[in-house]
Amino acid sequence: MPWPRPPAGLAFCACHLAAHLTNKYVLTTLKFTYPTLFQGWQTLIGGLLLHLSWKLGWVEISSGSRSHVLAWLPASVLFVGIIYAGSRALSRLPVPVFLTLHSAADGLVCAFRRIVLRERTSLPKISSALFVLAAAACLPHHDAQFDQEGYFWALSHLLCVGAYKILLKAQKSNVLSDIDQQYLNYIFSAVLLTFASYPTGELLRAVEFPFLYFYRFHSSCWASGFLGFFLSLSTVKLKSQMAPGLCTGWMVFAKPPARWTRRSLAGLLGEVEHVEERWGRPRSPEAAGGWISSCEASEGKNQGSHEN
Numbered sequence: 001m002p003w004p005r006p007p008a009g010l011a012f013c014a015c016h017l018a019a020h021l022t023n024k025y026v027l028t029t030l031k032f033t034y035p036t037l038f039q040g041w042q043t044l045i046g047g048l049l050l051h052l053s054w055k056l057g058w059v060e061i062s063s064g065s066r067s068h069v070l071a072w073l074p075a076s077v078l079f080v081g082i083i084y085a086g087s088r089a090l091s092r093l094p095v096p097v098f099l100t101l102h103s104a105a106d107g108l109v110c111a112f113r114r115i116v117l118r119e120r121t122s123l124p125k126i127s128s129a130l131f132v133l134a135a136a137a138c139l140p141h142h143d144a145q146f147d148q149e150g151y152f153w154a155l156s157h158l159l160c161v162g163a164y165k166i167l168l169k170a171q172k173s174n175v176l177s178d179i180d181q182q183y184l185n186y187i188f189s190a191v192l193l194t195f196a197s198y199p200t201g202e203l204l205r206a207v208e209f210p211f212l213y214f215y216r217f218h219s220s221c222w223a224s225g226f227l228g229f230f231l232s233l234s235t236v237k238l239k240s241q242m243a244p245g246l247c248t249g250w251m252v253f254a255k256p257p258a259r260w261t262r263r264s265l266a267g268l269l270g271e272v273e274h275v276e277e278r279w280g281r282p283r284s285p286e287a288a289g290g291w292i293s294s295c296e297a298s299e300g301k302n303q304g305s306h307e308n
Contacts, residue, residue: 008241012234019227020095026220027091030211034202035087038221040193043083045225046232047186050179059179059233068176069184075171076188078164083189085157092150097139101154104136108162113169178236 026032054061090098110129113119136158140151176184197203211217 008234008237012231012238015227015231015234019224019231020090020099022220022224022227023087023090024095026217026224027087030217030220032206032209032211032217033088033091034197034206034209035084036193036197036200036202037206038224039083039087040190040197041221042225042228043186043189043193045222046229047183047190049226049229050183050186050233053233054183060177061183062175062177062180071171072176072181072184073188075164075167075181076185078160078167079185080189080192081160082157082164084193085153085160088153089150089157092147093154094145097143098154100132100139101136101151101158102161103132105158105161105165107133107136108158109165109169112162112166117169178239182232182236 026038032038050059050061053059086098086102089101093101107129110121110125111133114121114126140146197206206212209217
């Protein structure tokens with residue numbers, strides 16, 4: 001059953017905001033900066049949920065011929081670049097800065113269509129694209145917490161997003177639906193990132209992650225996987241039910257206000273820092289187990305003293 005237009009837009013905005021905040025929490029607050037594992041987990045969960053939705057008849061996925069799948073392979077490679085570079089950038093940049101740079105990809109696509117493809121573009125659309133590009137270009141010069149590596153990965157993410165959208169425009173004869181494309185992206189990304197986690201050393205380093213045994217880390221990872229899936233599904237629904245202009249409007253509206261986003265993340269960050277200052281930060285899985293035991297023992301002791 002198709003969603004009504006306002007609920008579809010609101011669902012997209014909610015998933016968009018929740019997904020980015022959850023990812024930011026895992027990457028920055030918990031400091032789980034292993035993109036091959038984190039993004040591999042997200043794409044694995046997304047692929048499984050999409051496959052389950054297909055089996056239950058909620059979505060339609062066509063098998064497609066081998067030639068169509070191979071033709072889509074370059075786009076899947078770019079998709080891996082998008083999520084990998086995006087994870088790197090989001091771990092080092094504030095959410096509003098990251099989303100502003102992400103939006104600049106539309107300006108690159110507009111310039112490509114105007115200059116290379118010689119397509120007619122309305123003046124308001126050109127003005128909007130130039131405004132977004134100018135805003136993205138001014139960010140590094142006015143960022144008090146400038147992070148060179150973060151902006152490098154953000155630029156890589158921006159270029160991958162732009163190339164991905166240009167490739168979509170170039171493949172006009174592609175018979176794959178949006179769901180088919182996302183399904184192939186999930187499968188390719190999950191396999192590639194899983195195998196890449198060992199050569200990059202992230203698999204071995206993740207074993208020493210201090211919050212590996214914490215329920216908050218586990219719940220955040222599960223939430224990121226589900227929210228990523230719902231964001232992809234809501235994006236497909238939004239594009240299929242609304243005109244391009246209205247769809248773009250909802251996507252712009254989904255960008256969170258900078259101050260509110262920073263305050264919410266500052267609260268989460270301050271909470272974890274308070275725990276680390278009180279109990280100390282574990283450096284290994286064995287230390288994490290002892291850390292948890294000492295926290296529980298001390299909390300029980302404090303509760304007993306209050307009761308007495």
